[in-house]
Amino acid sequence: MKLKDKIALVTAGASGMGRAAAETFAAQGAHVIVVDVDEEAAGAVVDGIAASGGSATAAVVDVRDLEALKKLADDVTAEHGKLDILYNNVGIPGAAGLDMTPEEWDTGLEINGRASFFLSGYLTDALKASGNASVIFTSSTSGLIGSPFSPLYSFTKGGVIALVRSMALAMAGDGIRVNAIAPGSVETPGLPAFFRASPEETEKRKAAFFAQIPLGRAAQPEEIAQVALFLASDMSSFVTGVTIPVDGGLTAK
Ligand code: NAD
DSSP, X not given: OTTTTOEEEEETTTSHHHHHHHHHHHHTTOEEEEEESOHHHHHHHHHHHHHTTOEEEEEEOOTTOHHHHHHHHHHHHHHHSOOSEEEEOOOOOOOOSSOXXXXXXXXXXXXXXXXXXXXXXXXXXXXXXXSSEEEEEEOOGGGTSOOSSOHHHHHHHHHHHHHHHHHHHHHGXXXXXXXXXXXXXXXXXXXXXXXXXXXXXXXXXXXXXXXXXXXXXXBOHHHHHHHHHHHHSGGGTTOOSOEXXXXXXXXGO
């Protein structure tokens, strides 16, 4: 029980890596707030955690809505008085290429950058109240090396890496650690959208992309959740301001 009595909030917690982290955190004793726009899927994650003997609640929020994020932060603070783990995991592939509308650009930034930035701000007092909080962001290998699929995605995920360094410095005095995980390809429901092709062509592109990964495969969401658990827990008590690639060796090349 590495997270006994901890309160954790996971954005995009209803699917993929967020779901795996929510389940892992709950299995380690945390109460998990599963934040997602998909009410049914968030409810299913919460039910699954409860059925396994864990503790979780769902918060249905579209992270583009800053007022809703503020209310979420206020509700968490009122109910729990503190937040120990904030996993800013939400993100979308966004528009591809350079030919996009300003609205598409804004949506990419709103979901991949703005939401996590403001939610972290709204929750700062609750994180301070923990006395030993961990903030985790989901970046991407596309923030470390160029994404062949989307410059916008690389821009937002690279921005997360810079943000994490800066936030780690700004929050260190309050006992808050801030780090990021940079996953490579992970077999989640969201993965096919990165390839932006028909189902048949997606399978071809996936196979070609996976062949470039030194370990020869994509990750499972649970393999990312183990690194999130490390960052969330006291196992990483002296780790702050870093981005950990979890990519099967992709960026080691
Ligand atoms: P996923 O696609 O499986 O799930 C995404 C979840 O986000 C869904 O439950 C969806 O309802 C929710 N969501 C989307 N827009 C939302 C909004 N506006 N408000 C609230 N919730 C919203 O996700 P995943 O593939 O596990 O990706 C999670 C994170 O990892 C993202 O930041 C993604 O960019 C990043 N990432 C993914 C991969 C990959 O290979 N899958 C690789 C590197 C980084």
